[in-house]
Amino acid sequence: MAGLRAGGALAVDSAVSRVMGRTDEDPQSEFARREAQRFTAELGRLKGTYVKIGQMLALFGEHFLPPVLVDALRDLSDQTEPLHWDALESFVRDSLGERFRELEIEPEAIAAASLAQVHLAKVRTTGEWICIKVQYPGLADMIDSDFDAVVKMLVLARWVKSGRDLDNWMQSLRSHLHNEIDYQREARLTEEMAGLVSSLNSKGVHYHVPDLHRDYCSVNVLAMEYIDGCSVLDPNVTGLSQQRRNALAKAMLELFFRELYDWGLMQTDPNFGNYLLRLDDRRKKEAEDDLTLLDFGSVMECTDDFLYYLRETIAASQQQDVSRIVDGLMGLGCLQPDASDEAKQLFADFCVHLLEPLRPAHLLPQEYLNEDGQYCWGRSRLMKRAGKQAAVSAASRHFTPPSRDFALIARKLTGVFNFIAALDAQFNACEMIDAHVAAWQEREKIGKA
Numbered sequence: 001m002a003g004l005r006a007g008g009a010l011a012v013d014s015a016v017s018r019v020m021g022r023t024d025e026d027p028q029s030e031f032a033r034r035e036a037q038r039f040t041a042e043l044g045r046l047k048g049t050y051v052k053i054g055q056m057l058a059l060f061g062e063h064f065l066p067p068v069l070v071d072a073l074r075d076l077s078d079q080t081e082p083l084h085w086d087a088l089e090s091f092v093r094d095s096l097g098e099r100f101r102e103l104e105i106e107p108e109a110i111a112a113a114s115l116a117q118v119h120l121a122k123v124r125t126t127g128e129w130i131c132i133k134v135q136y137p138g139l140a141d142m143i144d145s146d147f148d149a150v151v152k153m154l155v156l157a158r159w160v161k162s163g164r165d166l167d168n169w170m171q172s173l174r175s176h177l178h179n180e181i182d183y184q185r186e187a188r189l190t191e192e193m194a195g196l197v198s199s200l201n202s203k204g205v206h207y208h209v210p211d212l213h214r215d216y217c218s219v220n221v222l223a224m225e226y227i228d229g230c231s232v233l234d235p236n237v238t239g240l241s242q243q244r245r246n247a248l249a250k251a252m253l254e255l256f257f258r259e260l261y262d263w264g265l266m267q268t269d270p271n272f273g274n275y276l277l278r279l280d281d282r283r284k285k286e287a288e289d290d291l292t293l294l295d296f297g298s299v300m301e302c303t304d305d306f307l308y309y310l311r312e313t314i315a316a317s318q319q320q321d322v323s324r325i326v327d328g329l330m331g332l333g334c335l336q337p338d339a340s341d342e343a344k345q346l347f348a349d350f351c352v353h354l355l356e357p358l359r360p361a362h363l364l365p366q367e368y369l370n371e372d373g374q375y376c377w378g379r380s381r382l383m384k385r386a387g388k389q390a391a392v393s394a395a396s397r398h399f400t401p402p403s404r405d406f407a408l409i410a411r412k413l414t415g416v417f418n419f420i421a422a423l424d425a426q427f428n429a430c431e432m433i434d435a436h437v438a439a440w441q442e443r444e445k446i447g448k449a
Helices: 002-019 030-046 049-063 067-073 085-102 139-156 164-180 183-198 242-263 304-319 322-331 341-354 382-395 404-422 430-448
Strands: 103-105 116-123 129-135 205-208 221-225 265-267 275-278 289-293 299-301
Touching: 030 049, 030 067, 030 139, 049 067, 049 139, 049 164, 049 404, 085 103, 085 116, 085 129, 085 221, 139 164, 183 205, 183 221, 183 242, 183 265, 183 299, 205 242, 242 265, 242 289, 242 304, 242 404, 242 430, 265 404, 304 322, 304 341, 304 404, 304 430, 322 341, 341 382, 382 404
Parallel strands: 205 289
Antiparallel strands: 103 116, 116 129, 129 221, 265 299, 275 289
16 A cells, blocks of 8 residues: 555656646656656665565666666665564574574574575584575565555556556566575575586686575575675775686686576576675685675576577677577567667667677777787776667667566676676686587587487
8 A cells, every 4th residue: 555655646746747847758857867766765665575676677677667767776775674583583483393493593684685684593413503594474475466566656656558568577577576585496496506516617716506404494494504705896806816806707707608508597686795705815816716606596497499599699699690690689589570670780789789798809899908908897897888778779669678588688697797897807708608609509400410
């Protein structure tokens, strides 16, 4: 009801302002910005799943929401105050049953977000410290009603028009959020990813997924190994040698290529908080560091068709083959079959631009290369430039909102590139991607033989 009242108030305020001539129809007007900030503030006050839904709209809403609202939603904080342990203890006790008594759980949370909070716990028999992630009570029952309320807020506030495209996107986001709170699915995928990275090597960097403690997992609780590490933005990381930062960056890119070309499983929430770095002696020029992967609630299990068209689009972009790029984009549902030549070229140019760091050395922009001809990921400000070009594409009358899966991949790629840029890495990636494309194309030939 709070959501509906907020949406109605926004609609009435908008109508009155138009009658009195205090605004124009410009979606980027000062009035629109003020209303967007008010809408975002209302979601923040409602907290819980509303905050999470708002964050998802910020990530994917550029495909169907006005840019001014997307900008406002990006400021929606996830710095949620944790629930007091007294409010959770009986819930965790019921969830774990007899196993609850085997743990000595610290009452103060070490992290909290919109859907869960994390506590340290000591296994009484062994003295081992583990982490337990506790889902807030009743989330599964609230998601659908909260989504309905947010959609009504958007429609009543006239940020969107109801219709099939909106319904499809909201259903996709709803399903995605249900996956995020499915701890049994997350436990399965955590173990699966742990097995996959255990045999993966990258020079100078080891991959690690925290061990799952199945005895203390339930529908509402995930228990795993406690990892003490630092963020990619930590001064201890930014102060590492160029060689070590390059190695960490290459490890992140290699992980993305493995997910895409070998495993068909992709962690699609690549925010910096989902990775921890455990560093060797920081004084070393070259060392053996650890890249720890966290949180597999947002893993996408890709279909064969989706993987084929995505891989083909990337391979075609490497060759700057517009015809093949267009075929790939159509297969991904990002271009209409009757799109004009102008629209096809527009979208093909965007793909080539987005994948700029993967080009052969002689095709890289000279202004972003160091004296050794290596691409400078931080200096290039690629994501900012790509964002401007994406806005031009989205403004085209030929634009078709992409599928949720494609939007998730775009989110993943953006996160990977931002991670590498944060390391201020300097290296060329053409040989890495070419090796994966060649191996995939060879498998395709064998499969068709």
